[in-house]
Amino acid sequence: MTTPQCRRAAAAASVWYLRAMALLNVLAVLSVPLRDRVQEHNEGEYFTPYLLTAGLVSAMLALCLAVAMRRRKRAAWIFNTVLTALTLAGMLLFLLVPDDDLGFRHHWINWASAALTALFLLALLVGRKEFTSKGDRSNPRTALATLVGGGALGTALGMALVQATGAGTGADFSDRLGYVVARFVTLDPSEKADRLLQVPGWVDATLNVTAAVVFLSVLYVAFRSPRGRVRLTEDDENRLRTLLDRHGERDSLGYFALRRDKAAVFSPSGKAAVTYRVVGGVCLASGDPVGDPEAWPGAIGAWLAEARRHAWVPAVMGASEEAGVIYARHGLNALELGDEAIVEVADFTLEGRAMRGVRQAHNRVRRAGYTVRVRRHEDIPEPEMARLVADADRWRDGATERGFSMALGRLGAPADGRCVMVECHDAHGELRALLSFVPWGGKGLSLDLMRRDRDGDNGLVEFMVIELLRRADDVGLARVSLNFAMFRSVFERGDRLGAGPVLRLWRATLGFFSRWWQIESLYRANAKYRPIWEPRFILYEKSSELLRIALAGGRAEGFVTTPRLPALFRRRTRVDS
Template structure:
């Protein structure tokens, strides 16, 4: 767990110091443009020849752009790290321009000491280019020196040494493969120039060992070496720039403080109780009256739901959370905040995007009568006639043996390898500290368990759906039977409102199906219906809509539009929809597959 109590001057510098504050973004954009340019001229030969004068002008005025994929990948990753204020990226950029200054200075000094040699070989153009580049590079170094405080995100311990080792090892592989290819396919390149040429290509073309060399191997050889060098640069720079880790852990003292805030202010947000997940970290406002619960996933500092606590203290809590994110170069984002919290995140400088709606049943308004509730009523009646019964209890009423049985059944009925959920799931069942949670169980006519629902507290008079499991062979309509049964028992439990699932893009599904919907909305709905074949977007909306709930909008808050794909990826990983296995996990899966194949062969 990082130290949340201290004040970090570096993080505060992110928003101040006038022009120096924009240096990271300007440098990032410039390097990103150079990366795209290098990639284009590396991949498209006609464009490379057409833009040769432009390439020369860029190299003279700024820094080298080479038709090499390895170099382009390096620049692209460097641009991303600069945008995240990575201290390691800053020193890499300083070293890069320092080498340019030294190299150009050597050319300029050599030309002044040996003017006859320059005139004999007509090198005056290169000398002029070196003079221009020397001035520009020195100016950039001056700007970087003035803005050093803006690059404050630390790198992991020993990451520089590991990155150098990774780069050297993989570039050695690139050189070895390249030398073998050049030996087999030399083209017009002389034998004595093989090693030097391959070394230049393996290093991305930023080093020239012989200005007067003629000849070259086939272009595809250069492409292969460039690809291998790209892999080397990608691996090494990833090791160097990877984000500082934060332990996904909620210590007992922090959990106690979170529960105290929920006891006082928990009725504001139906997702508040999920802040007690023990795979989240939490950061408090200076007053301790509010907190933001989050987890770092794929370089994104992902908060879940609303801040907890007093609304008046939300602003300082959000600022502390954003300072923590910027201190370590994480992209701040919040998934699932309510409209009130989304406004608070917007005031803190984040952009806001509506994700969908949460379905909330008001107990006093719910009933099975009427044409609109016909589908739910028929499902409940069908399941009731089949002999199913319902039991609703607080978790505190369960015996240890019942807790064990319920936990085992929930695991057996789960249809994924791991527990899903981050923003709207607790990912634990039967914990002694969750005694106020409510369990809804359905059993068939023979008394066998068929399905279960578990709800977490939502303040003093509400419940929020956490877990939904059923036997794969159980009758259809069980969920409607259980939800209707819970609402019928709600008054005895002191419950006035029940939050169900979240329906992503609910307004699109609803509005796009209406008569007179515009072509853009209809196209957007058709697109979502297509993707619902894999992600069940439409079916989840319909499963909620049948209860005629009150729809409560939920939002996504994020820092920069460029980070949206990264935020989406982190959200998918956090919610359990996307798994990024480690090498050890892949090896274990391979071992299981081999054992299964061996058993299959033995059976035949």
């Protein structure tokens, strides 16, 4: 019976062994003497260690297996165990054969190589229970189809190129096929193939790259994580609404947990929940857990267990400082993402020099004859709501509906009757802009949707926000959460006297990217209301995963789009939590 510490040590040792094999393969690819020595051993009377063949494909295989094993994927453990056992069996067969003419048993390095492979197999067996992360059920079937289809296409391409460009005498079909296969697996074919065929260097490079692409595709579909559920169940949504009724005033982003492209994990007591969406293998939660803060640790623990069970990378976008502290106790690291702009109705005023720009914009729009109407969604007749939804879709910037952590992703649903619609009409009664807010507890609103007609006058949004604040008593409003300002502190401190060169450089970099992603403009649009700035954080487990998390967050928010995969690579299965 092995102890948990022993199992963890064995699992870690197997990962480091694969990392070492990946490094040796890369060195063999880059170093001609080492590559020649490994190739000589593989073709002569010696064994090289498990997965070491001085080839780019072997380097990628060892590296991908190391990554999959580090994430404790069960499929990677099965693949390694089977392949290692077969390799070791082949080694022992040659080492124990009584025919001395083969020579393998007379070289100590072969015994050392077999012992190293046996130790790796032992580490795999001892650490077996550590590899519990589930993969998608369709992965083996899809990987096999990818290997057969991609291998056939790559081989056909290689045969055509070798036939068209190869020079030499005495090379038949089997020789050309052997050359192509050798180029797929290693950087150098056998000595016999070199004598029979002389192929241009660009053909060899094409064969190597083709093999790498096919092999990466196979590894991707073989070890990819499951997608997870893509929407809330009706029962989950009802439970979340109950929690929001009791504790919704704690987090301005709480209502966005009801997005129907999220799944929910509840604490054992059922008093709190974490909602998430899986994007590119990243289990992306948003905002604070919903419900009683005393039950947050249970919900966070259940969410992390769900992520580890499927080898998802856990991450949180837009958590408050209070939730960030609890997430940190569960092993996550925090990085300030930006600030949320919150306006307290009781403290808001248009008086003073600091509010001059907003005051002038409001007065200019009011003199132009614009009017504002504020209503709950439930008070808007269905045909009128349909027209508002159609106008909002027509004014949307681009075909993609953006938002994830601070957007509901739908407008006009009957279940969202407590949401508030702010409509702006011109002097002729034509709708020119609209804002939609979701409930934030009993006396707060959080901005969900902001759309305007491009032909309308400037300042419509400021006019609508101020009119909403002035009519706060009509909807029982005490505070409003406006847009999120990413990297707000950088823009604020970077403009101050005495800002250092690093801060100014970071400020200039963000200003450059603001030409496409409106980073600075959102900060300026929020700052004009003199709000209270509440910091929001991104939570992550490992710094090496930040780029992957950023890409997943960009995809979830609609700022990053990825090309649609061919049907072969798409998954149809879902994982129920």
